[in-house]
Amino acid sequence: MTAAGAHDPAPEVAKTPEAIRAALLPEERAQFDESCRWAVGHAAAEQSLAPVHEVLDQWHLIARVTRHDPAAHRRMLERIAETIRTGEVSGRVRTWDEIQAGRGAGRMPERR
Structure with a gap:
């Protein structure tokens, strides 16, 4: 990576479960899947999508960092x-x- 590349913003990754999962390292995908299952379960119990949004926000950041420099x-x-x-x-x-x-x-x- 060039010095200029080190300062480039992280590449865009769509904030969808499919895009986020595709951008992750293979060894992180099972943890992502588990987080999503947890979020959906809590969303149903709480009758709120907030847990889903929180999990997607967290993993979206990880996906962007990963895509920038795996x-x-x-x-x-x-x-x-x-x-x-x-x-x-x-x-x-x-x-x-x-x-x-x-x-x-x-x-x-x-x-x-």
């Missing part, structure tokens, strides 16, 4: 799995300021 997303999932397995964070952990500096952005805004 290899980076897979590495992130592998690091998470290793951290859960070992209880230790592998590799170098960077602060928000370090990440932003690498992107040419300024410091994180101060909280009020």
Whole structure:
């Protein structure tokens, strides 16, 4: 990936279950399916589509990030799995300021 590519916005993915599922890594699709089943069950029980919208919003973001850089997303999932397995964070952990500096952005805004 080029430096310019790292700053491109995540590609569009339609906010439909089919499009979201297609954009996910194969190893995430079962979890997506489970989340959708949970949301539909809760939507019926609550007589509200809010759980469905919440699940689709969450997975839509993951799908866009995945479509933007599937290899980076897979590495992130592998690091998470290793951290859960070992209880230790592998590799170098960077602060928000370090990440932003690498992107040419300024410091994180101060909280009020």
